[in-house]
Amino acid sequence: MSPEDAPGPAPVSRPQRPRWAILGERAIEALIRLSGVSAILFVAAIFFFVLREAAPVVFREDFSLGQFLFSTEWYPTSANNVRYGTLALTVGTLSVTALAMALAVPFGLGAAIYLSEFCAPRVRETLKVVIELLSAIPSVVWGFVGLTVMSKLIVKLTGAPVGVNVLNGGIILALMSVPVIVSIGEDALKAVPDSYREAGLALGATRWQLVYRVLVPAARNGLLAAVLLGVGRAVGETMAVLMATGHAVHIPAGILDSVRTLTANIAAELGEAPAGSDHYRVLFLTGTLLFLITFAVNLTADFVVRGIRRK
Amino acid sequence: MTRVPPSKPIRLPLLAVAAALAAAACGGGGGSQAAKPAKTVIQNKGSDTMVNVAQVWAEEYRKVAPDVEVEVSGGGSGVGLAALLKGAVDIANASRDIKPSEIEQAEKNTGKKPVGFNVGFDALAVYVHKDNPLSEITLEQLTEIYAEGAKTTRWSEIGVKIPGVSDDTIVRVSRQSSSGTYEFFREHALGNRDFRMGSRDLNGSKEVVELVGGTLTAIGYSGMGYATTAVKMLKVTSKPGSPAVAPTVAAVHDKTYPLARSLHVYTLGEPQGAVKQYIDWILSDAGQKVVEDSGYVPVPPDQRAKP
Numbered sequence: 001m002s003p004e005d006a007p008g009p010a011p012v013s014r015p016q017r018p019r020w021a022i023l024g025e026r027a028i029e030a031l032i033r034l035s036g037v038s039a040i041l042f043v044a045a046i047f048f049f050v051l052r053e054a055a056p057v058v059f060r061e062d063f064s065l066g067q068f069l070f071s072t073e074w075y076p077t078s079a080n081n082v083r084y085g086t087l088a089l090t091v092g093t094l095s096v097t098a099l100a101m102a103l104a105v106p107f108g109l110g111a112a113i114y115l116s117e118f119c120a121p122r123v124r125e126t127l128k129v130v131i132e133l134l135s136a137i138p139s140v141v142w143g144f145v146g147l148t149v150m151s152k153l154i155v156k157l158t159g160a161p162v163g164v165n166v167l168n169g170g171i172i173l174a175l176m177s178v179p180v181i182v183s184i185g186e187d188a189l190k191a192v193p194d195s196y197r198e199a200g201l202a203l204g205a206t207r208w209q210l211v212y213r214v215l216v217p218a219a220r221n222g223l224l225a226a227v228l229l230g231v232g233r234a235v236g237e238t239m240a241v242l243m244a245t246g247h248a249v250h251i252p253a254g255i256l257d258s259v260r261t262l263t264a265n266i267a268a269e270l271g272e273a274p275a276g277s278d279h280y281r282v283l284f285l286t287g288t289l290l291f292l293i294t295f296a297v298n299l300t301a302d303f304v305v306r307g308i309r310r311k
Numbered sequence: 312m313t314r315v316p317p318s319k320p321i322r323l324p325l326l327a328v329a330a331a332l333a334a335a336a337c338g339g340g341g342g343s344q345a346a347k348p349a350k351t352v353i354q355n356k357g358s359d360t361m362v363n364v365a366q367v368w369a370e371e372y373r374k375v376a377p378d379v380e381v382e383v384s385g386g387g388s389g390v391g392l393a394a395l396l397k398g399a400v401d402i403a404n405a406s407r408d409i410k411p412s413e414i415e416q417a418e419k420n421t422g423k424k425p426v427g428f429n430v431g432f433d434a435l436a437v438y439v440h441k442d443n444p445l446s447e448i449t450l451e452q453l454t455e456i457y458a459e460g461a462k463t464t465r466w467s468e469i470g471v472k473i474p475g476v477s478d479d480t481i482v483r484v485s486r487q488s489s490s491g492t493y494e495f496f497r498e499h500a501l502g503n504r505d506f507r508m509g510s511r512d513l514n515g516s517k518e519v520v521e522l523v524g525g526t527l528t529a530i531g532y533s534g535m536g537y538a539t540t541a542v543k544m545l546k547v548t549s550k551p552g553s554p555a556v557a558p559t560v561a562a563v564h565d566k567t568y569p570l571a572r573s574l575h576v577y578t579l580g581e582p583q584g585a586v587k588q589y590i591d592w593i594l595s596d597a598g599q600k601v602v603e604d605s606g607y608v609p610v611p612p613d614q615r616a617k618p
Contacts, residue, residue: 075505088508155525162529246511248512249509268514271489272393274416
């Protein structure tokens with residue numbers, strides 16, 4: 001259904017365009033616009049509903065936001081002294097994410113540089129398919145690997161009493177965020193104009209000098225965005241960390257200590273909390289906190305990417 | 312919900328919806344069993360301690376009543392009871408007593424009162440690794456190890472030397488807070504004091520025993536039915552000076568073992584139809600044999616309160 005090629009707006013009385021075609025086109029236009037706007041709508045709606053479930057407890061007099069954010073005591077079902085402190089959970093999330101990034105960033109950016117600058121086209125295509133495959137593995141499968149294979153390996157190699165801990169969760173999350181970092185990082189490096197490479201080589205730079213003196217600084221924003229999206233992936237991951245981190249609420253003393261993350265805590269406890277109870281609302285408030293953390297990370301990534309476009 | 316789909320198998324999806332609606336309309340009770348072949352589904356959810364025995368019940372019951380399908384899932388006593396209060400399941404398994412607040416909630420949601428049946432007993436065993444030289448423990452020591460504000464963090468502090476480890480920090484293994492086992496242990500071993508933060512809170516009875524079996528310095532609690540060769544069950548003393556008692560059938564029946572508890576199934580209102588027949592069967596000798604074979608303690612015949 002292609003109208004005649006004519007630049008500018010079509011004349012009103014064109015005999016060969018029936019009314020249903022015009023209406024149909026408008027309808028499709030509206031539909032496309034709707035799908036564009038819907039993403040914003042859904043995000044706003046989700047935030048609204050999560051916050052609405054949490055709101056009644058926030059404005060209660062006996063609820064302290066300070067305790068919620070800065071206490072490590074999480075006793076939602078205590079018989080005589082209920083306390084909702086999420087600091088240990090937040091630290092759990094941050095520690096696992098930090099370790100994951102310490103592992104994933106060098107590997108991810110290294111792989112991105114290799115893919116973009118050093119490897120032969122055929123190898124690149126194969127590697128990209130394999131890396132994409134890595135990102136297609138469901139998180140519950142990663143969790144299972146952490147719980148069975150990795151945990152035994154960690155006990156054997158480090159002598160830790162328990163194999164499900166920060167190290168285990170960090171390695172699993174690193175493996176999950178590497179594909180994100182690689183694919184976005186590679187795009188960022190590819191976006192650097194070839195004239196930069198040619199100029200560098202013409203000045204007598206080695207390939208290594210070219211990479212770290214020219215390409216990485218030029219693609220800096222894109223690479224940072226890749227890392228931040230990897231962080232977002234790691235912070236929001238639930239199932240794998242639920243299975244691999246050992247589920248202990250406390251501030252870890254080292255990487256061989258078990259922790260519980262914000263996401264794992266929600267997943268583990270929401271099923272038991274009676275709808276409308278304080279425990280239920282506090283879990284939604286935890287969800288809001290998590291939402292704000294990932295939102296901040298993604299927004300930063302977005303601003304960084306915008307920085308690239310301006311150039 | 313008890314569903315009785317009609318016999319024509321071809322238009323199954325549509326009819327299943329219709330049957331579900333019909334069942335909902337008559338309040339979810341077991342409708343009159345027609346002469347036609349029909350499959351009744353009983354939804355059963357709750358205690359992780361009871362999930363194994365509940366699964367064997369379901370399998371054995373299929374042999375007795377092939378037209379009844381019992382769908383069993385775990386999640387914890389709290390999860391099962393929460394589902395029952397919403398009317399989402401027919402039977403909730405619970406390894407603790409239902410709370411007054413839960414009864415209230417059920418009456419508010421559905422207008423029906425939950426009814427419970429004692430279907431067996433379980434002794435909560437305290438497990439350590441098989442190479443741990445400890446053989447008995449007092450409730451006071453358990454409190455010192457597990458409770459909030461308590462000080463014991465190393466095995467050497469209670470006079471235990473674990474062979475072949477340099478760091479003898481006690482690895483405390485516990486359960487997630489929706490578990491009936493968790494609440495029972497808190498109430499009966501810790502005197503309702505809270506758990507100290509930092510225990511490994513696992514999601515199943517079997518996982519606790521597995522972790523303890525693989526960790527020299529661990530201590531954990533779980534149903535006595537989950538014992539393996541890698542772990543050791545400790546004898547428990549309720550008061551200093553009184554004799555330590557091992558978790559055995561006899562010690563559960565005469566109530567000398569301090570960490571024994573009843574296992575229950577709960578229904579909304581007096582059970583009807585297929586659900587009633589199923590609970591009757593659970594409390595029969597055949598159903599109670601399953602309890603015994605799964606490592607739990609059956610209810611003595613004179614104590615069985617049938618629906």
